[in-house]
Amino acid sequence: DKDGHKHFMAKEIAEQPVAVDTALKAYLDENDAITLPDGLDFTQIERLSLVACGTAYYACMVAKYWFETIARLPVEVDVASEFRYREPPVSPGTLALFVSQSGETADTLAALLYMRDKADVIAGLVNVPESSIARESDVVLPIHAGPEISVASTKAFTCQLTVLLLLAIKAAKAKGLPLPEGMPDDLHALPGLIHQSLASEAQIAAACRDLANARDIIFLGRGALYPLALEGALKLKELSYIHAEGYASGELKHGPIALIDESVPVIVMAPKDALFEKTISNMQEVMARGGRVVLITDADGAREAADGTADVITLPKVPDTLAPILYAIPAQQIAYFTAIAKGTDVDQPRNLAKSVTVE
Numbered sequence: 022d023k024d025g026h027k028h029f030m031a032k033e034i035a036e037q038p039v040a041v042d043t044a045l046k047a048y049l050d051e052n053d054a055i056t057l058p059d060g061l062d063f064t065q066i067e068r069l070s071l072v073a074c075g076t077a078y079y080a081c082m083v084a085k086y087w088f089e090t091i092a093r094l095p096v097e098v099d100v101a102s103e104f105r106y107r108e109p110p111v112s113p114g115t116l117a118l119f120v121s122q123s124g125e126t127a128d129t130l131a132a133l134l135y136m137r138d139k140a141d142v143i144a145g146l147v148n149v150p151e152s153s154i155a156r157e158s159d160v161v162l163p164i165h166a167g168p169e170i171s172v173a174s175t176k177a178f179t180c181q182l183t184v185l186l187l188l189a190i191k192a193a194k195a196k197g198l199p200l201p202e203g204m205p206d207d208l209h210a211l212p213g214l215i216h217q218s219l220a221s222e223a224q225i226a227a228a229c230r231d232l233a234n235a236r237d238i239i240f241l242g243r244g245a246l247y248p249l250a251l252e253g254a255l256k257l258k259e260l261s262y263i264h265a266e267g268y269a270s271g272e273l274k275h276g277p278i279a280l281i282d283e284s285v286p287v288i289v290m291a292p293k294d295a296l297f298e299k300t301i302s303n304m305q306e307v308m309a310r311g312g313r314v315v316l317i318t319d320a321d322g323a324r325e326a327a328d329g330t331a332d333v334i335t336l337p338k339v340p341d342t343l344a345p346i347l348y349a350i351p352a353q354q355i356a357y358f359t360a361i362a363k364g365t366d367v368d369q370p371r372n373l374a375k376s377v378t379v380e
């Protein structure tokens with residue numbers, strides 16, 4: 022049941038304030054203490070190995086920033102199909118964490134089985150608690166997104182990020198480290214911020230009528246927004262069949278800038294944070310070469326950097342730590358509205374299946 026929406030994807034995008042709120046409430050008690058299932062004790066963990074595919078892999082890439090900066094834990098992130106054949110050595114004190122919406126992805130499951138006798142703890146962060154990955158894990162961490170029907174992952178991604186952030190905070194507390202300013206209180210603002218950011222829909226739909234004519238589109242982001250650039254590009258390819266690539270904005274001048282001309286829209290994700298000036302200077306390099314920029318930022322960022330851009334999408338101001346979760350919303354909406362403008366099948370893109378149970 023699409024609940025009045027035209028597509029399951031639209032419904033699932035709109036459900037995110039409630040889904041993220043449900044995920045938060047499942048892990049936070051009334052004193053904002055984070056409660057984890059038995060068997061996961063961060064005082065015993067020295068490093069993490071995060072393994073997943075596709076969108077879930079990008080959630081892991083964001084989590085690396087959080088675990089390293091907030092909890093000072095070294096993290097390795099791998100796509101499951103590479104990890105399983107590399108026979109990586111595993112050090113003592115390793116938490117192996119497998120992230121999967123369906124819990125049935127064959128490569129992720131095989132990577133988990135490889136880690137069986139090697140990691141100290143195996144955890145499965147899943148949306149489907151009765152899945153194979155959940156069954157094979159020592160510790161199951163449900164994301165509480167509710168059923169995700171549309172092939173493209175949306176609410177599962179923001180709920181994966183939410184639970185991964187809670188884990189990073191829990192790990193920091195276990196090590197006696199100070200939390201980032203405003204945490205964990207600011208977590209409670211997240212559902213409301215997501216709700217507010219959904220209102221950029223009309224701005225995004227207008228920008229997408231243009232994007233639908235492009236042959237190639239580039240997404241740029243820096244720091245924890247770099248994986249969001251990758252996610253934006255994946256979602257757009259998947260749904261609109263337009264060639265899209267995400268780059269770390271600092272990497273642009275090491276090659277990809279050769280692609281830029283008037284025909285290539287460049288979507289820049291740049292909240293007004295500590296890295297803003299750097300990303301904007303990369304954006305200006307793009308504009309100097311005729312690139313058509315769509316800037317996604319907040320009101321402060323727009324005031325400083327809107328000049329010369331083709332479009333600005335303004336999101337609410339968000340605490341730095343939470344920005345990757347909030348910027349997932351426009352990434353999803355860009356893919357959705359570009360697909361609508363092109364007339365492709367939003368919920369069932371060609372060549373794709375919801376769960377990939379073969380290698």
Ligand code: F6R
Nearest residue numbers: 075076077121122123126173174
């Ligand atoms: C992208 C997408 C895929 C999945 C990937 C992993 O929108 O849906 O990239 O994220 O196939 O699937 P799960 O999370 O079920 O292991």
